[in-house]
Structure formats: structure tokens, C-alpha cells
Amino acid sequence: MTAPLRLVLAEDGELLRAGIVALLEGYDDVDVVAVATDYDELMAAVDRAEADVVLTDIRMPPTLTDEGIRAAGHIRETHPELGVVVLTQYADAEYALDLVAAGSQGRGYLLKERVAKADELVAVLREVAAGGSVIDESVVGGLVSAGSRRPDSALSRLTPRELDVLTHVARGMSNQAIAATLSVTDRAVEKHINSIFAKLDLPADSPLHRRVAAALVYLNDVGTAEPPAGSMPGTARW
Amino acid sequence: MVTWFLTGWRRVEPRLRRFALINATSLVSATVLLTAIYLLGPRYTEIRQITVVLLMASVVMVGGLALAPVLGADGVTFALLTSALIFAFGCVWVSPWLSPLAVLVLLVPLIVAYPFLGRRTLTVAVVVVLVSVTATAAMAEQRRMLGEDFPTHVLSLVVSVPVVVVVIMIVVRQNHQELHDRADQLRESRRQVAQVADAARRSLERDLHDGAQQRLVSMSVLISRVRQLIDRGDLVQARLAVDDLGEQNLLAINELRELARGIYPQLLAERGLVAALAAAARRSTVPATVRAEPLERQSQEVESAVYFCILEALQNAAKHSGADQVEIRLHGDPRLEFAVIDTGRGFDPSSVEQDGGLLGMAVRIRAAGGELRVESAPGQGTAVRGSFPGPVDRPSAR
Numbered sequence: 001m002t003a004p005l006r007l008v009l010a011e012d013g014e015l016l017r018a019g020i021v022a023l024l025e026g027y028d029d030v031d032v033v034a035v036a037t038d039y040d041e042l043m044a045a046v047d048r049a050e051a052d053v054v055l056t057d058i059r060m061p062p063t064l065t066d067e068g069i070r071a072a073g074h075i076r077e078t079h080p081e082l083g084v085v086v087l088t089q090y091a092d093a094e095y096a097l098d099l100v101a102a103g104s105q106g107r108g109y110l111l112k113e114r115v116a117k118a119d120e121l122v123a124v125l126r127e128v129a130a131g132g133s134v135i136d137e138s139v140v141g142g143l144v145s146a147g148s149r150r151p152d153s154a155l156s157r158l159t160p161r162e163l164d165v166l167t168h169v170a171r172g173m174s175n176q177a178i179a180a181t182l183s184v185t186d187r188a189v190e191k192h193i194n195s196i197f198a199k200l201d202l203p204a205d206s207p208l209h210r211r212v213a214a215a216l217v218y219l220n221d222v223g224t225a226e227p228p229a230g231s232m233p234g235t236a237r238w
Numbered sequence: 239m240v241t242w243f244l245t246g247w248r249r250v251e252p253r254l255r256r257f258a259l260i261n262a263t264s265l266v267s268a269t270v271l272l273t274a275i276y277l278l279g280p281r282y283t284e285i286r287q288i289t290v291v292l293l294m295a296s297v298v299m300v301g302g303l304a305l306a307p308v309l310g311a312d313g314v315t316f317a318l319l320t321s322a323l324i325f326a327f328g329c330v331w332v333s334p335w336l337s338p339l340a341v342l343v344l345l346v347p348l349i350v351a352y353p354f355l356g357r358r359t360l361t362v363a364v365v366v367v368l369v370s371v372t373a374t375a376a377m378a379e380q381r382r383m384l385g386e387d388f389p390t391h392v393l394s395l396v397v398s399v400p401v402v403v404v405v406i407m408i409v410v411r412q413n414h415q416e417l418h419d420r421a422d423q424l425r426e427s428r429r430q431v432a433q434v435a436d437a438a439r440r441s442l443e444r445d446l447h448d449g450a451q452q453r454l455v456s457m458s459v460l461i462s463r464v465r466q467l468i469d470r471g472d473l474v475q476a477r478l479a480v481d482d483l484g485e486q487n488l489l490a491i492n493e494l495r496e497l498a499r500g501i502y503p504q505l506l507a508e509r510g511l512v513a514a515l516a517a518a519a520r521r522s523t524v525p526a527t528v529r530a531e532p533l534e535r536q537s538q539e540v541e542s543a544v545y546f547c548i549l550e551a552l553q554n555a556a557k558h559s560g561a562d563q564v565e566i567r568l569h570g571d572p573r574l575e576f577a578v579i580d581t582g583r584g585f586d587p588s589s590v591e592q593d594g595g596l597l598g599m600a601v602r603i604r605a606a607g608g609e610l611r612v613e614s615a616p617g618q619g620t621a622v623r624g625s626f627p628g629p630v631d632r633p634s635a636r
Contacts, residue, residue: 065504065508089498090504092517093520094509094513112491113487116484142520146519146521150563151525220520
């Protein structure tokens with residue numbers, strides 16, 4: 001058995017905080033080593049606790065806006081090895097993009113209700129603590145469906161299977177994990193990824209932690225991309 | 239050159255523009271008239287002097303008008319002030335009896351222009367007027383002591399009093415009318431804002447009642463069922479029911495998330511219009527593109543009015559236009575303007591009842607200080623365009 005995962009939990013809602021702690025007590029391989037209720041407490045706890053991973057609410061005192069994202073940015077500088085999973089009530093991709101802007105290594109972005117499935121939550125915490133990335137499927141799914149609705153989008157050049165693979169890449173899955181999910185060989189996944197990145201003009205040899213951000217940014221742009229020039233009337237005037 | 243002049247000229251408030259034109263025209267025609275009288279009739283010194291005074295005032299006024307595109311409302315106001323000043327000093331110099339009238343004439347530009355001036359310009363103008371008024375009165379005393387020909391003064395009073403009285407009356411009545419109109423507009427828009435807000439609250443209540451609340455009630459029923467099953471020792475069924483509870487709970491969370499976003503999107507509060515609109519465009523059922531220039535944060539009132547108006551236009555386009563794409567445009571320089579343009583089937587704006595979504599949009603934008611236009615015709619697509627007055631530092635824009 002591996003060493004228990006040392007976890008710092010930051011959540012300002014008392015009910016949810018107690019609930020998560022109780023839920024994680026059922027897991028021998030996770031230790032909640034510190035609990036914080038706002039940004040400053042989280043920073044102090046991170047400095048003190050020698051943790052492997054942080055699980056933090058996005059919205060906490062003092063400003064109740066995007067403390068979780070800012071904490072993750074700060075932790076990247078002070079504790080580069082420490083994984084951070086941000087829990088959010090917002091399915092908008094903007095915050096996820098901010099989170100991975102400086103690299104997606106050891107970063108996770110999950111909708112709050114995912115804590116209900118404790119097994120999956122613990123798996124995500126482990127993955128992120130090990131340097132992996134996990135972006136909530138509904139965030140990526142929203143981006144993909146926005147991009148696919150456009151008839152002129154580059155996504156329409158992908159086969160359905162390639163679109164699946166791209167979605168999994170944007171969610172942060174490794175080639176092996178994608179292969180397992182889709183029940184194909186690693187080699188097949190690699191071929192798909194090369195083909196996708198060529199079709200979308202993305203650098204194919206990106207290391208794993210860069211390609212997540214690249215895929216997310218790409219999907220985000222394609223969802224609201226400019227239509228071909230001249231396709232809308234009245235471009236010149238207001 | 240001509241277009242440049244006209245564009246700059248049109249930026250000056252219409253009422254100020256009109257008054258400046260009337261003033262310039264009357265000064266110029268009075269000059270011409272007096273010159274003619276002097277040349278053809280009695281060559282009184284007073285007439286010659288007054289003519290010179292009027293000529294100077296005309297030159298200043300016409301010069302001010304010509305420079306209006308550069309100087310704007312402030313320039314026009316100071317041209318008005320200076321010409322009034324020359325006129326007042328000149329008249330009093332020629333005939334000290336006119337000093338009370340001259341004082342009134344000096345006040346007119348201020349009465350006309352004050353709604354259009356910035357704070358600083360207004361302060362300067364008030365000081366200039368007060369100093370001029372005092373100087374005019376002092377000069378009148380000085381001139382009166384020199385002793386003048388009585389009948390000439392009576393004549394000039396008889397001619398000028400009615401003119402000045404009429405001008406001031408017109409100006410005052412115009413201002414009065416304007417205030418009344420504005421008060422009416424405010425009352426009406428306040429009523430509409432209240433109406434629109436009520437409608438929004440009602441629809442929110444419906445959504446909560448039919449959505450999350452129903453679901454929570456059904457969950458409470460399920461919870462009692464679980465309790466029963468556990469009491470009975472039927473743990474397998476209990477487990478299934480709890481799974482069901484979990485799913486219902488996720489749905490309730492999702493519904494509340496959507497509802498919260500509809501009330502006020504967090505992205506709008508934190509990142510402003512462009513980010514919130516990009517997210518809205520992604521969720522739109524008809525492909526929507528945001529073409530926006532980087533934009534400074536606006537007041538919350540303006541941001542929410544613009545956001546919800548664009549959202550409504552986007553939903554209308556998705557529901558009614560049949561368009562296969564919609565474009566959202568937004569820029570903030572020199573003034574905040576936006577447009578939602580689709581290539582769909584269009585409609586005849588006059589045939590749509592003005593109490594539905596379109597009115598709600600217009601009311602919101604107007605309440606935030608802007609204007610909304612809907613341009614459409616069958617087969618022509620639809621453009622919803624909104625604009626807000628330029629960089630706001632004038633009291634009239636509030």
C-alpha cells in the first residue's frame with residue numbers, strides 16, 4: 001500500500017467542509033492534515049503542512065470570487081510540487097483556463113457536486129498529487145458542444161472518435177488512460193492524437209501538461225470564433 | 239473638411255446649437271440693418287457706435303460657431319458669453335440707461351447653456367458672468383455722470399426692452415418645457431422599470447417553484463421511503479433509492495446553477511462584459527460569435543443592462559430568426575456601443591407588440607442611460623443596436 005495522501009482542505013461552508021472530512025475519513029489512504037476556511041488560512045496551512053495535494057473551494061473569503069484560482073497560482077510559485085484541485089460551482093471554462101494558464105501539471109478543476117462520488121474524488125486527488133491534470137467533464141463537454149455546433153468550425157473535420165479523444169485530452173487524461181477508457185491500444189490513441197493535432201494545427205509533440213491547456217484554449221476559441229469575413233451584413237457600420 | 243465640420247458641429251447639443259444659430263443670425267442681421275439705417279438716414283453718433291458694437295459681437299459669435307467642431311459645447315458657450323459681454327458693455331457705453339437690460343442679456347447664455355457644461359466650465363462661466371455684470375453696472379454709473387442726451391436714451395429703451403423681454407421669455411419657457419418633458423420621461427421609465435423587474439421576479443418564482451422546489455419535495459418523499467425500507471430491513475431497495483436520491487440531487491444542483499447564472503452571472507461580476515458574453519455565446523443554441531474590442535469595466539448598472547439585453551436578443555435570434563449564425567459586437571471607444579446581428583428571416587418591427595421582450599430590453603437600456611434600436615425587415619435579418627452617450631462627465635447625461 002502507498003503512503004497516505006496528505007491533504008489540505010479549504011472550504012468556507014461549514015456543512016460541506018464537515019461532510020468532506022467525514023467522507024474522507026472512510027479512506028485509509030487519505031489524511032486530512034489541515035483545514036482552512038479562507039485564503040489566508042489556506043496559504044498558512046500550505047506553508048505548514050507539507051501536503052501532497054490541496055482541495056479548495058474556488059470562492060472563499062475575503063472577496064468571495066476566485067480565491068481558489070489565485071491560491072493555485074500562488075502555490076505554483078511557492079510549492080511547485082503541490083497538486084491543487086479547485087472545487088467550483090461554475091461550469092464556465094474561463095476559470096478552468098485561468099487555472100491551467102501557467103501549465104496544467106498538478107491541477108484539477110471539478111464541479112462541487114463531484115465530491116458526492118467519493119471514490120472518484122479520491123482518484124482525482126491521487127492523480128493530481130502525482131502531477132496529472134483533471135478538468136471536469138461538463139466544462140470540457142460544454143466547450144466541445146459549442147465548437148461542434150458551428151458548421152464552419154475546424155472541429156467538423158474531426159471524426160467522432162477523434163472528437164472523443166480530443167475531449168479526453170482536454171480533460172487531462174494520459175494516453176494510457178484514454179486507451180483504457182476507449183478500449184483501444186496506446187498506439188491507436190497516439191495515432192488519433194497526431195491526426196487531431198495536425199488537423200487543428202496544434203503542436204503535436206507538446207508534453208502532456210501543455211497539451212491540456214492547448215486543447216482547452218483551442219476549444220474555448222473555436223466556440224466563439226470569428227465567422228469568415230463578409231459573412232455578416234453591416235460589418236462596416238454600427 | 240465639410241464633413242469634418244458637420245460631424246463636429248453635430249456633437250454640440252441641438253438646443254445649444256439652435257440658440258447659437260439664432261443668436262448669430264440676429265446679431266448679423268441687426269448689424270446689417272443698423273448699418274443701412276446709418277448710411278441712409280440720420281447719422282447719429284450713437285447709431286454708429288452701436289453698429290460697431292454689434293459688428294464685434296457678430297464676429298465673435300460667428301467665429302465661435304466656426305470653431306465649434308474643435309471647441310465643442312464649451313467653445314460655443316464662451317462665444318455666446320463673449321458676444322453678450324461685448325453687446326452689454328457696448329450698449330451701456332453708448333447709453334447707460336440700458337444697464338439693467340445689459341445685465342439680463344449677460345445672464346441669457348448661462349441660462350441656455352448650463353445643462354450642457356462640465357462642472358469646471360460652469361464655474362468659470364458663472365465667475366465671468368458675475369464679474370461682467372458688476373463691471374457693466376459700474377460702467378453705467380460712470381457714464382451716467384457724464385450727462386447725456388435724454389431723448390436718445392428713451393428711444394433706445396423703447397426699442398430694446400421688448401426685444402430682450404421676448405428673448406428671455408422664450409428661453410425660460412423652453413427650459414421649463416424641457417424640464418417637464420424630462421420629468422414625464424422619468425416617470426414613465428420608472429414605471430416601466432418597475433414593471434419589467436416585476437415580470438422578471440415572477441418568472442424567477444415560477445422557475446424556482448416548478449424546478450428546484452418540486453425536485454426537493456420529491457426528494458423528501460424519497461427520503462421517507464428510504465427510512466421505511468431501512469426499518470423493514472430491505473437494504474437492497476434502500477440502496478437503490480439512495481442512488482436515485484443522489485441523481486435527483488445532482489439535477490437540483492444543476493437547475494440552481496443555471497438559475498443563479500440567469501439572475502446574475504458570476505463571470506459578469508468578476509470579469510466584465512466580454513468574458514460573460516463569450517460564455518453566453520458558447521451556450522447559445524445558435525452559433526454565436528463575439529467580436530469585441532478590449533473594454534474597460536463599466537458601471538454595474540450599464541454592464542448588466544447590456545448583458546441581459548444582448549442575452550435576450552440572442553435568445554430571440556435562436557427562437558425566431560431561423561438564422562444559422564449570430565454576431566455580437568461590442569466596443570467602448572469613443573462610446574459604448576453594441577449590436578446583435580443575425581442573418582435570419584427578420585420581421586416587421588412595427589407589427590410586434592411593444593410590451594414583450596423588446597420593450598423589456600429597451601427599458602433596461604434606457605434606464606441605464608442608453609438607447610436601443612431594432613432594425614429588421616422580412617427577409618433582411620435583424621440587428622439590435624444599443625449605444626450609450628460618450629465619455630460621461632456631463633450632468634445632462636445622468
